[in-house]
Amino acid sequence: MKLNLKIWRQKNASTKGKIQDYKIANVDPDMSFLEMMDVLNEEMVEKGEEPVEFDHDCREGICGSCNLQINGKPHGPDTGVSTCQLHMRKFKDGDTIVIEPFRAKAFPVIKDLIVDRSALDRIQQAGGYISVNTSGTTQDANAIPIPKEDADAAFYSATCIQCGACVAACKNASAMLFTAARVSQFALLPQGQVEATNRVLAMVEQMDKEGFGACTNTGACEIECPKGISLENIARLNREYLKASVT
Ligand code: SF4
Numbered sequence: 001m002k003l004n005l006k007i008w009r010q011k012n013a014s015t016k017g018k019i020q021d022y023k024i025a026n027v028d029p030d031m032s033f034l035e036m037m038d039v040l041n042e043e044m045v046e047k048g049e050e051p052v053e054f055d056h057d058c059r060e061g062i063c064g065s066c067n068l069q070i071n072g073k074p075h076g077p078d079t080g081v082s083t084c085q086l087h088m089r090k091f092k093d094g095d096t097i098v099i100e101p102f103r104a105k106a107f108p109v110i111k112d113l114i115v116d117r118s119a120l121d122r123i124q125q126a127g128g129y130i131s132v133n134t135s136g137t138t139q140d141a142n143a144i145p146i147p148k149e150d151a152d153a154a155f156y157s158a159t160c161i162q163c164g165a166c167v168a169a170c171k172n173a174s175a176m177l178f179t180a181a182r183v184s185q186f187a188l189l190p191q192g193q194v195e196a197t198n199r200v201l202a203m204v205e206q207m208d209k210e211g212f213g214a215c216t217n218t219g220a221c222e223i224e225c226p227k228g229i230s231l232e233n234i235a236r237l238n239r240e241y242l243k244a245s246v247t
Pocket residue numbers: 159160161162163164165166167177178181221224225226227228229
């Protein structure tokens with residue numbers, strides 16, 4: 001396939017960026033999107049041009065680093081996959097593809113397509129943990145019986161990879177789906193109850209401090225989430241927040 005690429009180039013957070021045009025030929029439909037970007041960068045290096053910076057790590061849908069806005073959609077046109085799992089067979093010969101960084105006030109551009117998503121780390125650090133004494137006398141987790149339905153629901157909430165696609169998809173750049181998934185994974189388990197009140201209040205406070213917008217229930221986040229984190233998590237977050245606010 002031959003493709004026309006329109007890629008956002010930006011030197012750093014304090015300079016203005018712009019879209020630049022590139023052409024690439026011999027793209028194999030079985031290549032991943034990131035492999036296509038690798039080929040483009042190799043060609044640019046050979047020509048003495050500066051390659052396009054983009055974030056990636058695991059390249060198997062686990063780490064959440066590969067956050068590209070492709071033709072206006074976080075992680076591109078496929079569903080239930082992150083950018084590293086997107087394949088070029090989703091595009092046609094001659095297509096024009098617009099590639100931009102995730103857009104949100106709380107995600108400043110570091111360079112080209114890389115944004116700073118440490119705001120999500122700070123929400124997690126505000127309360128997304130349980131305090132356990134790990135001195136050697138810790139009770140085995142399996143000694144606490146947990147209904148299978150609750151364990152499964154907690155597991156699905158915990159599959160959030162912190163990619164930020166929910167933020168990029170939201171017209172308000174809200175981080176509610178992310179925060180809700182992280183609160184839910186603890187709210188559903190007995191181990192999470194001890195710090196439940198402080199956790200939800202602290203995580204929501206941090207979310208607001210970071211400059212993310214409010215949730216207006218449009219549901220774009222759920223549609224674009226590569227892990228299918230459902231809006232039920234947001235409903236649970238709201239219940240947990242209300243409960244914590246009156247205790
Ligand atoms: S909820 Fe989904 S879209 Fe949002 S950070 Fe987690 S995995 Fe990414």
